[in-house]
Amino acid sequence: MGIETNYLRCTLKTFQSMKKLGERAMDQLNQEELHISPNEESNSIAIIVKHMWGNMLSRWTDFLTTDGEKINRNRDEEFSGGFPSKVSLYQAWNQGWDALFITLNSLEEKDLEKTIYIRGEAHSVIEAIERQVSHYSYHIGQ
Numbered sequence: 001m002g003i004e005t006n007y008l009r010c011t012l013k014t015f016q017s018m019k020k021l022g023e024r025a026m027d028q029l030n031q032e033e034l035h036i037s038p039n040e041e042s043n044s045i046a047i048i049v050k051h052m053w054g055n056m057l058s059r060w061t062d063f064l065t066t067d068g069e070k071i072n073r074n075r076d077e078e079f080s081g082g083f084p085s086k087v088s089l090y091q092a093w094n095q096g097w098d099a100l101f102i103t104l105n106s107l108e109e110k111d112l113e114k115t116i117y118i119r120g121e122a123h124s125v126i127e128a129i130e131r132q133v134s135h136y137s138y139h140i141g142q
Contacts, residue, residue: 004109007112011104011129012105014133015097015100015136016101019097026086026089030086031085034046043142046083047082048139049083049093050078050079050081050092051075051078052096052136054075055078055132055135056100057070057095058070059128060099060100060103061103063103063116063128064111064114068116069118100132104129107125111125112126118131
């Protein structure tokens with residue numbers, strides 16, 4: 001197994017671990033608790049999920065062929081409202097992770113050498129993946 005395949009396998013495990021960690025935290029809370037903001041400077045878990053969902057759909061859809069910041073993404077909207085139910089929160093959560101896992105599982109070693117764009121800025125595929133590892137781990141930790 002080449003280092004590229006090992007990297008993809010390791011990254012997949014890291015994302016799977018993050019997803020489980022987030023779910024273990026959310027499973028302990030009811031609908032109301034998911035929408036509590038600790039203070040004015042903080043977001044509720046529901047808002048964090050909404051933001052991650054929007055980010056994941058934007059970043060991982062057509063990952064190799066279009067800018068990771070899709071034109072139809074409304075980032076500001078991700079920081080308002082919430083979800084009408086815990087079920088709908090989990091539906092969004094899983095939809096975002098599905099986009100990530102489908103894309104990550106479809107990548108081949110040669111794809112790691114490619115350049116993609118996020119907000120018009122060039123990134124190697126590895127840089128883009130690492131950017132998302134950092135971003136999602138930050139939000140899961142919140």
